[in-house]
Amino acid sequence: MGELETLLMHPKKPFAFVTYRSEESAQKAYVHLNGQKLQCGENSVTLYLSYVHSVTCEEEASVSLPEGLTLVEDFVSQDEEDLLLAAVDWSSTNDDVSAQKSLKHRKVKHYGFEFRYDTNNVDKDKPLASGIPQECLPVLERCVKKAHINILPDQLTVNQYESGQGIPPHVDTHSAFEDTLLSLSLGARTVMEFRHPDGHLVPVVLPPRSLLVMKGESRYLWTHGITPRKYDMVPACDPQSPALKTAEVGTPSNLTLRKRGTRTSFTFRKIRHKPCDCAFPSACDSQGATPPPPLLPCSHADAALLEEEYVHRVYDAIASHFSSTRHSPWPRVCHFLTSLPAGSVLADVGCGNGKYLGVNPDVISVGCDRSSALVHICAERGFQAFVSDALSVPLRTASCDACISIAVIHHFSTQDRRLAAVRELVRLLKPGGRALIYVWAFEQEYKKQRSKYLKDQNKEGSDVHSPTKNTSEESQEPHGKSSRHLEDDNRPVNKIQDDSKVTDGKLSVHTNRTAFNTQDLLVPWHLKEGKRRGEVEPVETGRKDKMKDDSKKTSGKSCPTTSKDSKPIPSIGTTQSSTVKPKSESDSSPAPVFHRYYHVFQQGELEQLCGQVAGVEVQSSYHDQGNWCVILEKAGTL
Ligand SMILES: [Zn+2]
DSSP: OOOEEEEEEOTTOSOEEEEESSHHHHHHHHHHHTTEEEEETTEEEEEOOOOOSOOOOOOOOOOOOOTTEEEETTOSOHHHHHHHHHHOOTTOOOTTTSEEEEETTEEEEEESSOEETTTTEEOTTOOOSSOSOGGGHHHHHHHHHTTSOSSOOOEEEEEEEOTTOOEEEEOOOTTTBOSOEEEEEEESOEEEEEEOTTSOEEEEEEOTTEEEEEOHHHHHTSEEEEOOOSEEEEEOSBTTBOSOSSOOBSOOSSEEEEEOOOEEEEEEEOBOOSOOOOSOGGGOGGGTOOOOOOBOOOSHHHHHHHHIIIIIHHHHHHHHHHHHTOOOOOHHHHHHHHTSOTTOEEEEETOTTTTTTTSOTTSEEEEEESOHHHHHHHHHTTOOEEEOOTTSOOSOTTOEEEEEEESOGGGOOSHHHHHHHHHHHHHHEEEEEEEEEEEEBSOSTTHHHHHHHHHHHHHHTSOOOOTTOOOOTTTTSOOTTHHHHHHHHTSHHHHHTBTTSOOSSBOEEOOTTSOOSOSEEEEEEEOOTTOSTTOOTHHHHHHHHHHHHHHHHHHSSOOOSSOTTOOOOOOGGGGSSSOOOOOOSSOSSOOOEEEEEEEOBOTTHHHHHHHTSTTEEEEEEEEETTEEEEEEEESSOO
């Protein structure tokens, strides 16, 4: 409101200064905004304006860069910048030449060697056909000449960040790369955040054509990342001119907002062939450390990043292995599906491998999932499915007679997002339509009472299944490889970051098959050897055949009442005798362990969540297979 000239914010102050182009503009803003309520997420904030004559701008309080970090401005010329940007052909899809991945939060291209996001390492024995582009050589030679490096890098990762995209805080894997990392920033300016394990944060403004040299402590100990934002808070020296004069660094005294453009970074690294023996063992994978768990998200952007990394990416990577463990539909879900009248339209939001899509052949079923790898499996099985985020399903409002959301909403990492997921399901329903929601229950102990509960249910004749059957969210994990599984479960990381310990906002790693001690956690998935995505065709044939068998099994009308792959949860004690498997540095492709984020629901929480959605009623709720479940009905009739 009004024609804004500048915005000036004092760090950690609840007020800000704005200047307007004219007195009229300022007046207009005052009239329209003073005393108005603004909605900030769940909180509403009242905005108060008052006039001031002048705004003082304090001197820049320079904060030193992390140890070992150097920023060299104008390291390349504008001509070189153009040349380098032109050297990257984003349209090429030839994965033999360079590995290109479209991650949700940025575009990535690798040269020399592919950096694999599933193992957080490189295949050192499998160099890519294309090395570092020729155009980079003059720049690298300059790096040698200026003594930033003494050996030429052999790996290049090009990241392209559109406005609003970012990269989670991370330390480049020690065992993958040698000490010095070079990052050349091209295109738009951005802010990179360096964080010491003690929490100390140093935002570093990266101007275009600058070179960031990370050595020693800044390379080995500090994390660096870019928060996905459309605007950056950057230092403002002169309130009349919010543009930066130089590359300021550190925590400034006055801040303003700057719109982000597209930034392309060239990160040059040297592949490491021997274990790292750095002086920072706490962050060194060669010396037994594992990356620290992520923090519980505080904002929508953090939550989206967390889910990208700890849900979407994981499901894409484990899709075929995951699918091979998910062939037994849960009886009560089947009951819901078979109760639908013939000709009903059903949406399975978060359909996974499509195990429910064929349960009732008399309904028109369509599935969607955030994982394209899982959707691909659905398609192979002959089901209708498409890739979609559960917060924004591209289906018409009120187009479905029924929706199911089975083991999906517990993957959203904030209350707001879980609520939005329920809202989206309800939006899809026709008036009178019903939705069935399953989320993983915090109360896994509930089972002991459940058997009685189920017997009572059985007396009423509603559902028939064995109380000893155990097909909760996790119990369908394969058990055949249990020795490896148990070994991995006993790795020191799970002990140290055991979820019984309350950590300062850090997510804890759950020990599989034990009671939950916290509601927000990371659940390990031990990828079976040979099931990794991208691991080539020989495995594929056998798997497809198996898949056909599975689809036959699940596409029939009948719902299995017993499951051959179900097993009781082993007691905690069974994991104690196994030995810790030392992580072998020479092992070029260890079976990776993935971590999926979960918010496990406490009793009543799901009903309460659904109760916040207008125009819908909780018809029934129950505990089933270690899950909390509700059936919702949308108000009104057709
Ligand atoms: Zn190290």
